[in-house]
Amino acid sequence: MxxxxxxxxxxxxxxxxxxxxxxxxxxxxxxxxxxxxxxxxxxxxxxxxxxxxxxxxxxxxxxxxxxxxxxxxxxxxxxxxADSETGLADWFHMLLKEGQLPRAQALIEADPTLLAAVLPIVGNVEASLNVRLGAGVLLENFAGSDTLRALLPRLGELSQHADARVRADACHYLGLTGEAAARGWLDARLADEDADVREIAAESLESLPPAA
Missing domain, CATH: 3.40.30.10 (Glutaredoxin)
Known part of the structure; x- marks a missing residue:
């Protein structure tokens, strides 16, 4: 770099x-x-x-x-x-921790490619609840967009995370993509050991179009 x-x-x-x-x-x-x-x-x-x-x-x-x-x-x-995904993710983590959600939102709206920097926060089990909720707001703002759909493979990886909270969040965001291709990852979570993950996976599947 x-x-x-x-x-x-x-x-x-x-x-x-x-x-x-x-x-x-x-x-x-x-x-x-x-x-x-x-x-x-x-x-x-x-x-x-x-x-x-x-x-x-x-x-x-x-x-x-x-x-x-x-x-x-x-x-x-x-x-x-700086400019590495780790650096950008740490920057957004800092903004959310400091309560600067509107600033983070404005930055991503100006440059949607920055949305990818939010994903490491989703997978960070040590992130505080407020930071995780802020990351969720940023991702939900792009529900159904090409920007979020471009992150589909990485959300699929997060749906297989060792931590149930991460798997549950990833299933929710997979549903927000509105992409039938998300079904494979969500179907796999219907047999998850965690009840919340199973429930969110099922809800997300109901919101997706049928597979082609």
């Missing part, structure tokens, strides 16, 4: 911005970041207005956007995984 480019928004009055700028410049020297652009909003307020950014420091690292001060270690970690 190539090193991501970075855009840092700062202001003259910001006490945290110099440290962020220094840390990012060090990552450029080390090759962990390909290019760094820093914009002072006191001089170019139009940049912040265009991006909808009102507080600094604010950083775009690849496709990931981070608001607020970040330590050198955090910046190095994000730079190493």
């Amino acid at each position: 190539s090193a991501p480019d970075a855009l840092l928004l700062i202001s003259t009055q910001c006490p945290y911005c110099p440290a962020m700028l220094s840390s990012l410049a060090d990552l450029v020297k080390r090759g962990a970041i390909g290019r760094l652009e820093a914009v002072n909003l006191n001089v170019h307020p139009e940049v912040g207005q265009t991006l909808g950014v009102w507080t600094v420091p604010w950083l775009r690292l690849g496709r990931i956007e981070l608001a607020g001060m970040r330590s050198p270690a955090e910046l190095a970690e994000w730079a190493a995984k």
Whole structure:
């Protein structure tokens, strides 16, 4: 994976911005970041207005956007995984954990390919209930869409997960695809050892068109 480019928004009055700028410049020297652009909003307020950014420091690292001060270690970690599915999934996990569901929703609506980054959250048994519910909202927003149908094979894999909660959620999302091809994975779950999984699989099958 190539090193991501970075855009840092700062202001003259910001006490945290110099440290962020220094840390990012060090990552450029080390090759962990390909290019760094820093914009002072006191001089170019139009940049912040265009991006909808009102507080600094604010950083775009690849496709990931981070608001607020970040330590050198955090910046190095994000730079190493920026634009990878792991990094994008961690970013969405962070947004949902911080209660920024509307922000996550807006990001995916602007770039539906980001929906795939939600799937690792579905399979993360350690994710909190609020995070899992938020991931569910994001997926449900694309019910019946080509974007969700494109994730069908991966949802099928999640329906075979060792954790019953993951299997149950995957069965629900398979039903939301509206795709007859989901029937094979759902049929297999009708004999699942978990009653909730069996019930959700049956409900999802009822919502799907018949197999061709």
